[in-house]
Amino acid sequence: MKQQYLQSLTNEWNLNKESPMNKAPLYHQLYSILKSSILDGTMGYETQMPTEQELESTFNVSRITAKRAMDELASDNLIKRQRGKGSHVKYKFKPKPVAAPLVEMLENLVEMGIHSLVNVISVAEVIPPARIGKLLGINDSQTVMKVVRVRSNEQGNAFAHYVSWTVGINNGFTKEKLETTPRLQIIKDNNINLTKIKQTLGANNASFDIAQQLNMKEGDALLSITRHSLNENNEIVDVIDCLYNPELFNYSMVLSLD
Template sequence: MFGEAQLAALNQDAPTPLYFRLYRLLKDAILNGTMAHGAQMPTEQQLAENFAVSRITAKRAMDELAAEGLVERRRGKGTHVIYEYEPQPLKAPLVGMLQEIESMARRSEVKVLECQRSRPPASVRDMLGLDEKDKALHLLRVRSREGLPFGYYASWTSRLDKPVSKRDFARAPRLQIFRKQGLELSHVIQTIGAVAATQELAQHLDTSPGAPLLSLVRQSFISEDDEEKLVDYLEVFYHPDRFQYRMDLNLDDTE
């Protein structure tokens, strides 16, 4: 759970009291989700042995965690983490993100597999605020670079009132088509994860079923009557050997 550098920092001579350094090490592990909600904490004796500290030092570190409401002690049941970790969203300028998306589209080749209006699955329909019989544009695409497929894109889009075809999406990025139809995005949420390739994804991305893929879910909103409304739901699956997601972030000196 703890790296050699962290353990070394705990054991080295420092003006900070030893119990406080142990407390900070455990607190950071709880706050960043390494020690998850509901996890049982080591006993004071185990902490003392593992970190080569006295039991009094271990007890004081645990007392600090309990005083902050991060852990809860129960007689006969041990000490458990009660802090619930929630990952904080990373905020980035929307304009820059959309420009990068369009730039990637222009630097790659696309094959449009499907482009038709149909009824979305119930989960997507509810997110888009559609009635049961309403339809949305269903688009399936594969993007390649130098003949190698790197991304499989599946999307559902509402509010596209003018007819569109496979040829339109083969010639222009989706965002350009959105703007021509009056969809001006005001907010985008992206969630990145990992999945195992299904038979279909493996076929389109030239990999093996069960192979790891990067996954990205992008929800795009417009602002209407001072409310945000989801108009586009996109799932992307990337071949990890052919695609990298890089973010270059600078610290804000004002915080």
């Protein structure tokens, strides 16, 4: 399990490190990846964390970098470090209740994809966070395709950040393909028939990384939309978390009274 976990993180590490948008120090990049895996439940309560030596060899960083990343996690009270026993997760992941969807409809998302520009930040086969794995109905060792993208309008202004997790993808999820073909079309080409999309709308504040990618300030307000796409068997096969700059993106809907 630890080896799969490290491999999953390595894929994200390599892709994120190549992104020109990530200018944070190496220890902070490593700390951020490890922290996310704890907060989203990928590394569960009391699970043993990789050692500094394992982090050093896996991510090709110095022992000082690995130690500082682990020290940051300990200072956040996310892990407990014991001499001779290693480091273990202290954080207890509790899945947030999923709100009943306000809207159940199919939008013309492909049309928006055609008339805007997309930059694929990363594509990787990963073990998803606990929340996502539960939604997709997979066990804790199964992998999914994770895609991180930034969408811009035709003037080149970035307005949306997407993180998606999809099961059943056999081909087509490459950076080149995803930047030229709508993602939903590629899903369809993999014989996945989406019949319904459930949406939950909310608000969020821009983290440092998101703010960089959307040319905003850290803490700025964002519109958030979470979409669960279901197949003909009423199974969730795709989950996407969307964050939008409200100054560049408006969301409207028409509801009819039955």
